[in-house]
Amino acid sequence: MKLHKSHLLSLVALALAAPIVASAYEGNWKRGDVYYRMVCSDCHKAQPSGSVPPNSRTRAEWTAYLQADKHAKGQNSLKTFIGKPYRSSIAGKNKAAAKFVDVPDEELFADVQALLMRSAKDGDAPTGCR
Numbered sequence: 001m002k003l004h005k006s007h008l009l010s011l012v013a014l015a016l017a018a019p020i021v022a023s024a025y026e027g028n029w030k031r032g033d034v035y036y037r038m039v040c041s042d043c044h045k046a047q048p049s050g051s052v053p054p055n056s057r058t059r060a061e062w063t064a065y066l067q068a069d070k071h072a073k074g075q076n077s078l079k080t081f082i083g084k085p086y087r088s089s090i091a092g093k094n095k096a097a098a099k100f101v102d103v104p105d106e107e108l109f110a111d112v113q114a115l116l117m118r119s120a121k122d123g124d125a126p127t128g129c130r
Contacts, residue, residue: 005021020026025106025107025110027111027113027114027115028110028114029099029118030114031108032114032115032116033081034099035100036054036115036116037080038095038097039087039096039097040081043081054116054118054120054126055120055121055122055126057120058122059066059116059122059123061120063122066113078111082105082108082112084101084102087100088101
């Protein structure tokens with residue numbers, strides 16, 4: 001009987017955990033687009049390298065770039081520029097940074113990633129900078 005109860009408890013626990021696992025955040029490409037255009041592209045326009053449109057790379061290239069987490073030829077972590085401290089530091093002069101200042105870093109990173117995957121050269125909707 002004890003064995004039967006432990007199996008039943010395991011099944012109940014698994015059933016209760018399933019919605020939590022199924023609700024993992026997948027990224028909002030629209031919010032990622034606003035952040036990318038108004039923060040990333042805005043900053044890059046002032047750099048000698050110029051803007052980097054989402055359709056300048058393939059999905060595989062963007063994935064490798066995001067996983068490497070190296071920005072400016074390895075000088076900085078990419079996540080620095082998506083992190084709350086950075087957004088807070090530019091919020092006074094950047095509306096998107098101010099709007100998204102309280103968004104969790106992981107969610108905003110997933111949003112930008114969703115945009116890049118959608119808008120890559122081989123994405124569902126290749127998009128350049130507007």
